[in-house]
Amino acid sequence: METSGIITLTTDFGCEDVYVAVMKGVILGIHPGAKLVDITHGIRPGDIRQGARILEEAARFFPPGTIHLAVVDPGVGGARRPLLVCAGSSFLVGPDNGLFWPLIKAVREATVIHLTSHAYFLPEISRTFHGRDIFAPVAGHLACGVDPLELGTLVQDPVRLALPTVKRSEDALEGEVIRVDRFGNLITNIHHQDIRSLGCLPEAKITVGDHTIEGIRETYSSVPRGGMLALLGGSGFLEIAVNQGRASALGGGNGTSEGVPVRVSRPHAGPGDGISG
Template identity: 55%
Template structure:
């Protein structure tokens, strides 16, 4: 697999500080032809689970050979390793803290590299900004065609992240909220294929927090304005939403406790 020259960025840096711009400057200093795409810089500070979910949803829509740079790194400067994940069609570079585990778990990983070759880092390494000093320069060098195998040593023991589960018990399918998006929609761990299987068994109820929802809509516009609904979102998972509103405010759960809240899909209203 040859690099495409595209480098994506996913961070928790926000845009009010210079960190994102500095990383882009490092990349372009090494490879002026690089094409840099921002996935998001608004991951909640230090939220590895949220970042991993966003990156997993996004990476597969990019061309083969894209390099995905992820920097949500609360352990920066500690013992966690800088790594590169090489799949059959993508490169992912960032901290070994579980950020890339959903990709490693679901995709065909060709090789995992511990980034140890300092000749491809910046000359001075800060203990607080490996995004600038390690990850950005490595991504830039790989985008120029330097072999990823030159970047370090092969490893087989990446840090794992506890993935949200979806499990069935009789006529009940249980999952959880894994992310709240910008619109206040609640993204769940229940995949489309499981919802479709349950549809064949009868009418459905969805129970989340203090709310109970009848059925699964096909789109937001099928609901009345302000109505709490469920539907299959663009990530091919069950989503809780409000037409022209914010579902995160409508299920009786405090915002700090939304992620991890149980979601139940029930056949024929059995509780």
């Protein structure tokens, strides 16, 4: 598979410091024609799960041959391996800490390479900035057409990431809030295909924390301003929202946030019906 010349960047570096710009400078020094796209640099520091989810959500919309450079790396300088993964039509460059596991799991087979060829790194490798010294130069060389197999050795055991699963029964689904977006919408891990399998769209009953919502709407404006609703978001997952407000504020105190249980059931199902572990 040939690379497209597009390199995306996903990090927990934020935009206040020079780290992202330095990585881009390294890439452009190797491949001046690279097309650099920021997915986000707002991952919570060290939050591998959040980085993995956002990368998984975004990667499928990029052309075949895109290189996804991702650095959420609390183990930098330690025993974790630097990786290049060829997964489906994407290349993934970053740490072996589970960050790429959802994308690896989604394809029939993936080629996983432990990056060991120092000729494709910067001459001096720091203990604290592998994004600059290893991952950015590897992405740049890969975009120039370097054979992935020249970059290291094949491995078969990438780190797996434990993610919350949806429990299913005939009448109900149980999942949880996995992300709160900047609008305060609660993004769950319950996919529209899971809900369709219940055969109760759009009449499903949704329980999130102490709140119950009747029915799944099509738009935010389908309820009055300040009204709470459930809908299927652009990524295909169930969202809990407040029209022109923030669903994340409904829990009081620290607010409703990640990990809050979410239940989708047929209208006649009771709060504990039909769920097994």
